[in-house]
Amino acid sequence: MGGSNSGRHGGKSTTKGRNTLDVRKLQRDGVLIPGSRFTSSWTRNGKPNGSISVTVNEDSVWLIYRHGGAAGQDMNYRVRIEHTPCNYGGQRTWWLCPCCGKRVALLYSGKMFSCRHCQQLTYQSTRTGESSKPFERADKLRRRMGWCAGVANPQGDKPKGMHWKTYLRLMNELNRHSIAAWQSTDEMVKRLTGRLAGIGGM
Numbered sequence: 001m002g003g004s005n006s007g008r009h010g011g012k013s014t015t016k017g018r019n020t021l022d023v024r025k026l027q028r029d030g031v032l033i034p035g036s037r038f039t040s041s042w043t044r045n046g047k048p049n050g051s052i053s054v055t056v057n058e059d060s061v062w063l064i065y066r067h068g069g070a071a072g073q074d075m076n077y078r079v080r081i082e083h084t085p086c087n088y089g090g091q092r093t094w095w096l097c098p099c100c101g102k103r104v105a106l107l108y109s110g111k112m113f114s115c116r117h118c119q120q121l122t123y124q125s126t127r128t129g130e131s132s133k134p135f136e137r138a139d140k141l142r143r144r145m146g147w148c149a150g151v152a153n154p155q156g157d158k159p160k161g162m163h164w165k166t167y168l169r170l171m172n173e174l175n176r177h178s179i180a181a182w183q184s185t186d187e188m189v190k191r192l193t194g195r196l197a198g199i200g201g202m
């Protein structure tokens with residue numbers, strides 16, 4: 001346990017200790033049968049550490065769980081499955097990350113299950129200190145829309161039942177925060193580059 005983690009700010013440990021959904025393991029276990037339903041549960045140190053309900057359809061699953069305990073939120077969304085042929089016959093199974101649409105074998109737990117890259121974005125946006133405000137504001141609005149957090153992620157559709165007027169207002173707000181977030185990233189990059197230049201003499 002532990003191991004050497006030389007990254008500052010926690011470095012690459014974003015997805016360490018997260019629960020994962022491994023599509024290949026599920027495939028091997030033979031539970032990805034359209035029309036079936038199963039529960040995926042995790043333990044940590046021998047204690048239960050979350051479980052979700054998975055309903056299997058043709059080429060997708062629905063993940064159903066509650067995020068954040070009693071005061072949390074009911075989550076219920078679709079994750080698509082794709083198959084690609086292998087060189088030596090047979091086929092390989094992939095998730096399509098519900099946030100970015102990329103093909104991945106593993107989805108990591110978070111508010112939404114998503115790929116390592118998307119988890120990293122969410123993580124960074126909550127770990128960058130004072131400059132994280134616009135990220136947080138953007139993420140909050142994105143969640144209200146039912147989209148994945150992370151300003152770099154694609155924007156979804158208007159949530160069902162939301163008035164167009166509300167939607168347009170929120171979109172306006174979201175764009176403002178997203179622009180601010182990008183600007184703060186830009187400044188952060190400049191500061192870091194400046195610091196590296198200052199080290200120099202290599």
Ligand SMILES: [Zn+2]
Pocket residue numbers: 097098099100101102114115116117118119
């Ligand atoms: Zn992703």
